Amino acid sequence: MTDRPSTTPEIAWRNEPLLFERSRPGRVGVMLPPSGVEERPLDELIPAELRRGDLEELPELSEVDVIRHFTRISRKNYAIDLGLYPLGSCTMKHNPRINEEVVRYPGLSQIHPYQPEETVQGCLELMWHLERVLVELTGMQRVSLHPSAGAQGELAGVLMIRKALEARGENRRYLLIPDSAHGTNPASAYMAGFQVKELVSNDRGTIDLEEVVREMSDEVAGAMITVPNTLGVFEDQIVEIADMLHEKGAFLYCDGANFNAYVGKARPGQMGVDVLHMNLHKTFTTPHGGGGPGAGPVAASHRLADHLPGSLVERAEDGTFRLRTPSDSIGRLRSFSSQFGILTRALCYILSMGGRGLAQVAENAVLNANYLRKALEGTYHLAHETPSLHEVVFSDRTLADTGVTTLDVAKRLMDYGFHPPTIYFPLIVHGALMIEPTETEGKEELDAFVAAMKAIAREARESPELVREAPHETPVRRCDEARAARQPVLRWWPAEEEAAE
């Protein structure tokens, strides 16, 4: 520790050791039932050569130890419950507690995925409801709830395009992807065996029709477009782009990561979209959990519905529900039906909002982003003049002569009690600060954030060192990421082994 005055006093729990360092022989944190059967010597049941030795490396802790440990380390996290978490394109909104309550009903949480269909009618009905609602919201024909997260939904989508082309006896090589896209888009395209042609954004931050015309050929399978894009700008020529693709026998993939911006206001199905994935952990409030679990349902137009992954729930005439695989499905991408617990939370949220409420979600998300945009433009440089929807992107231009970078601003925001925005993304904006407040923030929270951002802009001129050395008030200060990558330490080792290495 240095004697820096701005650093808060060291508190014991801030140095909470690892589980393994806390371990004390003879402790245990659970009470197990007796086996209740006549036990045989293990050697008679499983030959010794198939068994492992003692689990000596595992920690030994009481329930009290474990609860204190995780409670203490949890307090080193910034969370939505503490305040604004404006991580652009991640839609960090409030997580309703009723979702968490219903998902834990034993009649849902204790159901085994291999129970006979007639014993899981409630689960199937829940999935059927959710698909109906998502069809209504997206205007697509069918929705598979199978994919585990957005990126897997994307993979499903591009595999479906591949499958549809195969069914026509075609083998096209390219997918068109704008330079503003999420990194998962090109990564998913590649995993499906496609090559990527990048579409260069125009000075409005959108895709030009002419650019699509230029790149279009018989070798193009389709385009992957994010709506609104990662600049928070609606691709206002999407209908024309869709028409152009369809004319050439190609398909339009829509990345629905930012569906929160127009849910209830417009339907991708009416824009000519053929396949769309949604992130239930973004638009539909399922908790982000420190990086998952999410769920990435994939929706298809009539052109691609036969190729959807996994199984869909069908309702028979007698009112019973069954799982059926689409006729020319790309197959399964995971075991069992879906991230069912995430689907449950999403449906609970949707019903807690209703149709009008969901439209209001988009309205308030867009209102909040525009309020921040108006309050901060001038202080920070607006990347594009084009109207913003749910998020706004600033560049680092106004910081240029201060020696302070986007990263420094992000770190300094922590001292003011905020999680930083997404930074250095999209890649097409220099030093990007990508701010998405979401609809679950009230005006006073936004005002406090604006005040902090303005104060940091002032500090960047008056006391740049303060910003460059931030954060000062966090459990740890700036972390040496280069060292972590140069000499990777990816697990804990007992002291003697570490010494022996």
Add this chain to the structure above:
Amino acid sequence: MGSDSHRYLPTGSLDLEEMLEAIGVASVDDLFSTLPAAVRLTEPPAVEGPLSDQELRRFFRGLASRNLTPGEDVAAFLGGGAYRHETPASLDHLLYRAEFFSVYTPYQPEVSQGTLQAIFEFQTLISMLTGLPVANASMYDGASGFAEAVLMTDRVKRKRHKAVVSRGIHPEYRATLESYVQNLDLEVVEVGWDEQGRTDAAALERAVDDDTLCVAVQSPNHFGVIEPWEVAARAASSCDALSIAVVTEALSLAMLRTPGDAGCDIAVGEGQSFGLPVGFGGPYVGFLATRDEFKRAIPGRLVGETVDAEGRRAWVLTLATREQHIRREKATSNICTNQSLCALAATIYLALHGRVGLARLAEINVQRAATVRRRLFEAGDGLEAAFRGPIFNEFAVRSARPVDEVLAEMREAGVLAGVPLGPDYPELEDCWITAVTECNPPEEIDRLAAAAARMARTGTVETGAGR
């Protein structure tokens, strides 16, 4: 309460006026001017709601009541890659902490040390259990983790094109692999089993050649039989390929020889048994561990140790140049969001059980399953062990009478006795698999044995009636 007020939307009517004025527009609709008029909805979508919390409870309780709930309505002996295990109460209380569940990927380490430390502990625990030094921060589930493991070997062995895969691997894992590789230049060759129910070692040796990139075997396999990992390790090393150990019942790692110890290169599997409810299939948590030399080919996120500006120990996401947000199409995988909260659940679960609890829990499973296997074959005329190989907590049953008929009768007696193998293995259409865990107390075991005995008698009577 105004008609537009909602519990999750803090902006009130006064705020709205002030904010619109500050922005300089007359109405919220003006902010949507970039949406082409042709695609804008004039009416809100037809979705039921808004419902109150009480109405939501009623709705979801209604759905729950239309399911048959194991442990409440029925005794369930179902496994096949999803296992019911007891969950300590303290686990869920910790998961309810908003500091864990309402946060995202720890891109900003200074305000995410809690998540990062927990993931580092998860990586360490998975490393200890698999006997391999490097484990990632999680995969979606065992099946997609398995597919990603094969793709990983494809990155290490670029010039090779063949994945040799045991048919003892969970059918849905193999189906997932087929989906992932359907457009890649990669062939999947499957190998069958021997009389013991283990992967046919001789056939495995014959299947590998110098075009083979990996050899994959599961233990306990889909029939519940424990396989020696060495078979995969040996076949792989004979042709300089990589071996993949697949695990669907993670609790078995507490009892069985580790993949690392047996010389396997990659261990991948499903961690659901560590504190996650079966929950109709998800969310679960995949794990993936490997040797140190392959750490840069690993998919997904990794947390590493470092120091902060004052020299204090800290944790960060690391080796990110493998990942999609940096490498885009050249990334090791497209995975972004993973199953972080589920990995946290597994970490807490393993911490609570620890060295003594986990070993004892594994033994309870082994002892109960062995007893049930014995009693089932004693009680049920016409039931026999499909395979004689050693088991952990699951085993295959062969039935003289049609499987569907027998399982339906058992259900009438309040027992879900197993998962039929026929749909995935036509040659095993007279078999099912039964799993036994600490969630099946002695009275459920008695019920299963009694149902089997009754079923055998009924079967005899019905057979006598000229069926």
